[in-house]
Amino acid sequence: MKVLVAVKRVIDYNVKIRVKPDHSDVDLTNVKMAMNPFCEIAVEEAVRLKERGVATEVVAVTVGPKAAQEQLRTALALGADRAIHVETDERVESLGAAKALARLVAKEQPGLVILGKQAIDTDNNQTGQMLAALTGLPQGTFASAVNVEGDKVQVTREVDGGLQTVELTLPAIVTTDLRLNEPRYAKLPDIMKAKKKPLDVKTPADLGVEVASKVKLLKVEPPAERQGGVKVGSVDELVDKLKNEAKVL
Amino acid sequence: MSILVLAEHHDGQLADATAHVVAAAQAIGGDIDVLVVGQDVAAVADAAAKLDGVSKVRVADGETFAHLLAEPTADLLVALADDYSHVLAAASTTGKNVLPRLAALKDVAQISEIIAVESADTFKRPIYAGNAIATVQSEDALKVITVRSTAFDAVGQGGSAAIEPVEASIDNSLSSFVGEELAESDRPELGAARVVISGGRGMGSGENFKILDNIADKLGAAIGASRAAVDAGFVPNDMQVGQTGKIVAPDLYIAVGISGAIQHLAGMKDSKVIVAINKDEEAPIFQVADYGLVADLFEAIPELDSKL
Numbered sequence: 001m002k003v004l005v006a007v008k009r010v011i012d013y014n015v016k017i018r019v020k021p022d023h024s025d026v027d028l029t030n031v032k033m034a035m036n037p038f039c040e041i042a043v044e045e046a047v048r049l050k051e052r053g054v055a056t057e058v059v060a061v062t063v064g065p066k067a068a069q070e071q072l073r074t075a076l077a078l079g080a081d082r083a084i085h086v087e088t089d090e091r092v093e094s095l096g097a098a099k100a101l102a103r104l105v106a107k108e109q110p111g112l113v114i115l116g117k118q119a120i121d122t123d124n125n126q127t128g129q130m131l132a133a134l135t136g137l138p139q140g141t142f143a144s145a146v147n148v149e150g151d152k153v154q155v156t157r158e159v160d161g162g163l164q165t166v167e168l169t170l171p172a173i174v175t176t177d178l179r180l181n182e183p184r185y186a187k188l189p190d191i192m193k194a195k196k197k198p199l200d201v202k203t204p205a206d207l208g209v210e211v212a213s214k215v216k217l218l219k220v221e222p223p224a225e226r227q228g229g230v231k232v233g234s235v236d237e238l239v240d241k242l243k244n245e246a247k248v249l
Numbered sequence: 250m251s252i253l254v255l256a257e258h259h260d261g262q263l264a265d266a267t268a269h270v271v272a273a274a275q276a277i278g279g280d281i282d283v284l285v286v287g288q289d290v291a292a293v294a295d296a297a298a299k300l301d302g303v304s305k306v307r308v309a310d311g312e313t314f315a316h317l318l319a320e321p322t323a324d325l326l327v328a329l330a331d332d333y334s335h336v337l338a339a340a341s342t343t344g345k346n347v348l349p350r351l352a353a354l355k356d357v358a359q360i361s362e363i364i365a366v367e368s369a370d371t372f373k374r375p376i377y378a379g380n381a382i383a384t385v386q387s388e389d390a391l392k393v394i395t396v397r398s399t400a401f402d403a404v405g406q407g408g409s410a411a412i413e414p415v416e417a418s419i420d421n422s423l424s425s426f427v428g429e430e431l432a433e434s435d436r437p438e439l440g441a442a443r444v445v446i447s448g449g450r451g452m453g454s455g456e457n458f459k460i461l462d463n464i465a466d467k468l469g470a471a472i473g474a475s476r477a478a479v480d481a482g483f484v485p486n487d488m489q490v491g492q493t494g495k496i497v498a499p500d501l502y503i504a505v506g507i508s509g510a511i512q513h514l515a516g517m518k519d520s521k522v523i524v525a526i527n528k529d530e531e532a533p534i535f536q537v538a539d540y541g542l543v544a545d546l547f548e549a550i551p552e553l554d555s556k557l
Contacts, residue, residue, distance in 0.1 A: 009344060016511065017377045029370035092360065094349065094359070095352070095353060095357075095359075098353060118493075120378060120492065121376065121377055123361065123376055125357070125532045126349035129345075131353075133323065133349070133350040138424040139424075141345070141376075142346075144486070154427060159343075160342045160440075161431045163429060164428075165427040165429065166424050166427060169423055172389065178480075214388065219384060220382070221383070221384075223379060226523075228536075229523070229541060231530075231541045235544075235549055235552040235553050237557065238540055238542050242524070246539065247541070248444075249468070249557070
């Protein structure tokens with residue numbers, strides 16, 4: 001079974017972001033970028049499926065600017081066999097990405113597609129579900145365990161209030177939650193080897209899709225700042241302030 | 250304009266989140282219908298009919314809809330969506346699972362987790378873990394939207410909407426429900442609690458979370474946790490507050506032994522009053538806390554308990 005895994009280049013999750021002075025967007029110039037943390041978990045799961053003999057080939061894909069090839073190389077260093085880059089400089093959001101991925105699913109015919117549950121930049125949490133819709137495949141979102149058995153996959157999902165397990169017919173789409181696994185680090189020799197692995201570059205036009213977002217971004221603002229608080233000296237003072245000043249007790 | 254709100258429900262009871270989503274629908278303006286999907290959901294439909302501002306409750310009750318699996322629920326919404334300009338759901342795991350599938354089937358974008366309505370097509374939503382607020386406009390004929398329920402006040406319960414069954418035959422051969430493991434708790438639900446007390450890595454162990462119990466009971470609070478506490482195995486995942494867990498905005502949030510990483514703040518920084526108890530006076534949590542106490546939590550918590 002072939003496994004397709006989608007990765008996204010995003011701002012490093014430790015970076016404190018800045019909004020551009022003209023409020024047009026977040027300022028990403030000279031900011032450290034990385035693979036989205038949920039995508040790292042997706043790559044790790046795909047590689048583990050290969051190590052267990054469930055997957056025969058792992059194909060990493062991304063939709064985005066040329067620089068996103070760095071993240072594909074990272075996926076290759078982590079164990080993906082080859083990569084496909086759908087190159088575009090448009091502002092792509094979930095629906096556009098899902099459309100491009102759907103064309104790749106039709107072409108590659110994977111048994112399983114693994115994505116992260118959300119990207120930490122747009123915080124949309126949509127692409128996996130949209131890809132499932134566009135390909136007519138079942139979806140196992142927010143997965144904390146994935147077990148392939150024959151022509152079915154059991155996915156344990158992190159839902160409000162606990163865990164839910166569903167069984168999906170293959171092929172299927174799975175999106176990863178944080179506790180699915182602990183991603184490995186790329187080793188130096190693997191990073192060197194990854195440079196020689198195949199990386200196909202395509203354009204959205206090659207795939208016959210439009211990927212630009214149709215949702216207009218009118219304005220981006222910093223959130224309202226909280227008023228600076230005070231430090232209290234004792235538990236008594238804390239209780240007093242909560243009762244008499246904040247009036248929340 | 251007509252708006253369809255997908256009801257949120259658990260264990261045969263309408264969830265509070267639905268009343269908040271109806272409030273967001275009122276802010277958009279237009280006729281509001283609530284759709285109740287599930288198995289044996291008559292009581293949920295009755296509760297939904299009492300919500301202020303609801304014109305009609307539509308009920309799809311059947312075995313196919315048990316557990317609101319994404320595949321049949323999205324197909325049902327597709328069958329109904331042509332009657333509406335907007336489809337709304339809470340940004341719960343159910344709403345997040347189902348609505349993007351509907352949006353793609355209708356070839357429209359989805360707008361996730363709105364926190365304000367500017368007009369019928371323009372909304373505000375947080376991006377980058379709540380460190381920026383985007384104003385976005387959708388020109389799609391159908392707006393598919395999830396709503397951050399803590400950002401809208403719940404509507405009242407003086408309504409008496411008509412209830413009518415939905416006639417739609419939906420099959421599902423793609424997915425099936427196997428089982429669930431729900432965490433048991435007598436305390437208020439984390440997302441809806443007026444007071445939340447959360448522990449972080451500083452709690453040291455799962456056993457130590459018990460020292461929060463008394464205070465939680467006295468204050469009628471829900472107990473939450475940071476991702477560090479969840480990853481360390483102290484407490485189950487559904488207690489996690491943050492970008493990847495629950496978003497809460499209670500009147501009082503007490504952070505105990507939590508440093509205050511960006512991802513945690515994303516889940517609680519809209520709380521009205523934030524209290525931080527941490528022995529590291531440099532911890533970033535003190536930058537958002539209204540009241541900070543630099544102290545060893547194992548001394549401060551029992552003392553706080555005794556003084557409440």
